[in-house]
Amino acid sequence: MKIQPASAAFTVVLGFLAAVPYSGIDINLPALAATGAALGTSPSHVGLTMSVYMLGLAIAPLLYGPISDRVGRKPVVVFGLVLFVFASLACAAAQSLPMLLICRAVQGVGAAGTTTIFAVIRDLFDEASGRAKIGSVMIAINVVTVIAPTAGAALLAIGGWRLIYAAQAVAGLILIPTVLYGLAESAKFDAANRIAAFTVLKDYLRIVTHPVSMAFILIGAAAGSAVFAYVTGSSLYFIKVAGLQPQQYGMIFSACSAAVMFGAFLDGQLGRRGVAPADVLTVGLVLLFVASSTMLVTTLAGLSPPALVTSLLMVVALAFGLSMPNLMNATMQPLPDIAGAVSAAAGSIQLGSGAIASGLVALLFDGRSALSMAAVMAATTLLALTLYLRFTRSAGRPLAT
Known part of the structure; x- marks a missing residue:
């Protein structure tokens, strides 16, 4: 059954x-x-x-x-x-x-x-x-x-x-x-629709030239890159700089994962109550940028104790949980006949951009602060928010489907 x-x-x-x-x-x-x-x-x-x-x-x-x-x-x-x-x-x-x-x-x-x-x-x-x-x-x-x-x-x-x-x-x-x-x-x-190199390339050409799907793929990749930067940078900061034990870091990591879960759960509840996905996505992307840029400002000012960094990372995680269901849904909706290719393109671009963000955090790590993590997260969340606002202006509506 x-x-x-x-x-x-x-x-x-x-x-x-x-x-x-x-x-x-x-x-x-x-x-x-x-x-x-x-x-x-x-x-x-x-x-x-x-x-x-x-x-x-x-x-x-x-x-x-x-x-x-x-x-x-x-x-x-x-x-x-x-x-x-x-x-x-x-x-x-x-x-x-x-x-x-x-x-x-x-x-x-x-x-x-x-x-x-x-x-x-x-x-x-x-x-x-x-x-x-x-x-x-x-x-x-x-x-x-x-x-x-x-x-x-x-x-x-x-x-x-x-x-x-x-x-x-x-x-x-x-x-x-x-x-x-x-x-x-x-x-x-x-x-009868056979698999051939030409048809595969044609599918991906449809995706990269589709104004809605490609816009949300790029927005999702930028937002996801902030999370990859957090995963790499948080272990460097909390263990090597703040001197926490691996078990203590594990608790922080678990708390952030729980925040993502709560954000996704909250998005589901808001959806059942009729809240538009555009409103939730806007709030999520704004929260991502505000928390990341706050971390960058406080780090540059020399005010980045572990408790504050943890709190800001949990806000980032919550905002990511709010945003991603709406981003994935908006990405998949316009091209239902090649949904598999759309999902593949979104995942590959997000992983690729995430790997770059992760590498930048590790490469720029100064051994003394969370600066590389905060800078990359602030840059990627700013990019995500800017792309989304630019798209909404050009589309003439907040969330095209």
């Missing part, structure tokens, strides 16, 4: 699928030093496993999206999960850093197959219900990000770093039959 799209179980399954790419990052964070010791290399070199994993996440959706528009969402998700399982097992068995890097890149390619679930939402739900469903999926993603670092530390203590990858393989194995037997195909595709 198939899981009904309107049910809570359907949302939970989509949430777990959407969390697969993120779980491959957070659960491995506590094991970098142990992995380096086991393979005879430094933790900083092992950190490259995160980079190659994210590279796979950024590139693979560009192929998965158009394929899912032509053969369906389920085959792509199942293929990605199978690849994720085998790559996770290969990571667990790796005996050298080069082999681990290769396996992590393949693992990222596999995990990227689950990013098509946002196209599933576009297939099955209208604008209002799609906005609520995306918000619920974001809550599920952040539940995983809250528990993943703690779970990784526990698995590391029980059986070492290889057990973490084995656990990821088990999670993928559980999801495969769930997708195969629990989810119906959602895509409405034409079987």
Whole structure:
């Protein structure tokens, strides 16, 4: 019996699928030093496993999206999960850093197959219900990000770093039959519409030239870059500058993830009460910029105690939770026939821009303050707000759908 799209179980399954790419990052964070010791290399070199994993996440959706528009969402998700399982097992068995890097890149390619679930939402739900469903999926993603670092530390203590990858393989194995037997195909595709390089390029040309979809893709990428800057910069600031213990930092990270969940939940409640998505998105983007720029100003003034930085990061997280369901929904609405390609383009551009923001934070880190994090976050949130205001003026209405 198939899981009904309107049910809570359907949302939970989509949430777990959407969390697969993120779980491959957070659960491995506590094991970098142990992995380096086991393979005879430094933790900083092992950190490259995160980079190659994210590279796979950024590139693979560009192929998965158009394929899912032509053969369906389920085959792509199942293929990605199978690849994720085998790559996770290969990571667990790796005996050298080069082999681990290769396996992590393949693992990222596999995990990227689950990013098509946002196209599933576009297939099955209208604008209002799609906005609520995306918000619920974001809550599920952040539940995983809250528990993943703690779970990784526990698995590391029980059986070492290889057990973490084995656990990821088990999670993928559980999801495969769930997708195969629990989810119906959602895509409405034409079987005669064959996959070809020209048609794929044509789809992406439609996306980058579409004034609404591309505008919201860029706005979402700029807003998402602020979060990537926070993820990189917060660990550098709180542990290396403020001197907090990893466990204390973990609590701050979890609190920010909870703030994202609350923002997504609040957006859903506002939607049910008839509040326009444009109003919520405007408030969210303004909050993102105000909190980030406040952090930059206080840091430049030498007034950035951990408590203040934590409070401002939680406001950023709350604003991100408010904004992203509306941004994703607005991105997907205009091109329903190639929703998979739209989802892929949005995810790849956001990951690419996020990687750049993350790299800038690490490169500019002065070892004494949160300046690099605050500066990059202020710049990216200003860009997101400026793009949105420019788009609303040119479109003549606050949120085109």
